[in-house]
């Protein structure tokens with residue numbers, strides 16, 4: 228049984244079929260890639276899966292629960308967390324607070340306890356801080372915990388976004404071009420981190436990426452989108468050697 | 482790379498604010514006790530405290546929540562009238578002001594908070610600057626309502642009207658007292674506000690607000706401010722977060738109104754007009770937004786300054802304007818802030834393990 232299953236998932240913007248009958252089936256623990264040329268509709272798929280856009284037709288089911296019609300907040304609570312192609316950190320909050328925010332729905336204390344830092348507040352905050360620091364270590368950001376998120380260099384901002392998403396305790400992690408703007412060294416580190424997260428947190432990861440080295444290096448299966456439709460899907464090596472995929476990518480610089 | 486406020490420093494930072502309040506309290510109180518304080522100095526103390534509280538409260542909306550509110554005077558007005566009315570009505574039954582006044586503070590705050598909640602329900606769901614428009618209207622409406630409200634008691638009981646005509650048609654019978662008399666407002670509120678009580682209230686409010694900002698609910702508010710879409714994707718109920726900050730702000734705005742009104746013999750609604758809301762907003766913006774201590778300091782300076790400058794007569798507003806401009810430059814200039822951070826940074830012990838700027 229797949230963790231995420233979409234059936235003919237489609238969305239239309241005016242006359243534009245941005246995504247047309249997409250069928251994804253992602254098994255638990257899989258590292259799955261969604262690739263395709265610019266404007267293919269990849270980010271739009273993420274936006275539908277996270278409740279930002281409502282699909283025109285088709286369904287998305289996570290672990291037996293239909294995601295259609297649910298709000299981004301509800302979908303996050305059901306276990307989907309994401310990063311953004313255009314980084315969306317909480318810029319005026321510290322790195323640590325960005326991650327601790329992610330624990331907001333798993334730590335419990337009342338507003339009154341917040342006002343005076345009493346009761347359950349202390350233990351819950353201590354635990355959240357510890358867990359946040361563990362995550363920051365995984366992403367090699369523990370040294371910058373007190374920086375404002377907006378003051379981090381680009382590569383670290385991307386990693387912080389993943390750490391923050393992980394803090395919400397997802398079953399499925401959606402990464403939108405996690406290596407964009409990174410140099411080859413940073414990308415290599417990121418690949419290790421993504422693998423580490425999958426292995427150590429039993430995470431299922433769906434990622435969008437243009438960097439073919441990253442895609443071929445860590446993704447087990449791929450779906451290729453082109454003008455909103457599925458061009459190919461299957462094991463990574465097979466898909467990347469598919470002549471139709473190669474043609475679609477000609478002229479694209481990766 | 483610049484260093485952000487650290488969490489540990491944030492906790493320490495809170496205590497600096499509390500200490501500052503305590504030091505000011507002890508200093509000013511002993512000055513008062515010495516008998517050397519002038520009348521005009523004494524007259525400024527309680528209004529200053531009330532405005533500090535109103536500005537800190539507004540900062541929860543403007544600085545912490547990132548929304549614009551133009552109606553803080555309206556919440557003060559609600560608190561002032563509700564609190565004063567309560568104190569007038571209970572003056573005989575609750576003789577001890579140390580019991581009566583806290584109840585008045587709480588009641589004024591709660592009623593103002595309820596108004597905040599009612600405004601928030603429709604407005605905070607929307608995106609955009611609707612809150613500014615609605616709070617602006619709210620302030621004007623509240624002012625107008627209290628300016629036309631008559632509450633009196635006579636032998637037939639409590640009588641409420643929105644025009645004096647009602648009392649002309651059917652005059653007050655027998656033993657009559659006016660509590661609220663239209664544009665003349667409330668007269669004879671018991672003078673329960675003291676500097677000591679104001680400072681205690683300020684300290685409690687500072688604890689609540691600063692602690693709130695270092696909690697999961699406070700982080701949710703700031704996250705929604707910094708990036709609404711990301712906040713929702715991380716499971717933050719943005720409407721609820723903004724509502725929490727707004728109701729807290731209204732509550733403390735109301736409490737500020739109660740502090741203010743229990744220092745006045747004659748309370749009139751027109752005091753709480755649009756200009757006052759803007760003045761409080763100026764305190765917040767020049768205080769550096771989001772920084773409670775800065776807001777306290779800017780309110781004190783900007784409220785007291787015009788009084789101090791009274792002697793300068795014609796030059797008063799000129800100097801006031803110059804101070805405003807200088808403060809704006811100080812709080813908003815990158816280089817000045819960087820310099821300030823350098824100075825405060827040099828005072829802090831250096832941390833090891835800093836890898837900033839490597840990438």
Ligand SMILES: Nc1ncnc2c1ncn2[C@@H]1O[C@H](COP(=O)(O)OP(=O)(O)OP(=O)(O)O)[C@@H](O)[C@H]1O
Pocket residue numbers: 240243245263264265266267268269270271272312
């Ligand atoms: N809200 C919207 N309204 C109208 N058109 C949209 C909207 N969002 C996306 N589109 C269109 O849908 C198409 C797919 O966009 P999308 O952002 O999903 O592409 P992408 O595959 O993520 O591309 P890239 O690799 O450049 O990020 C584009 O033509 C885009 O202009």
Ligand SMILES: [Mg+2]
Pocket residue numbers: 269270271312
């Ligand atoms: Mg995209």
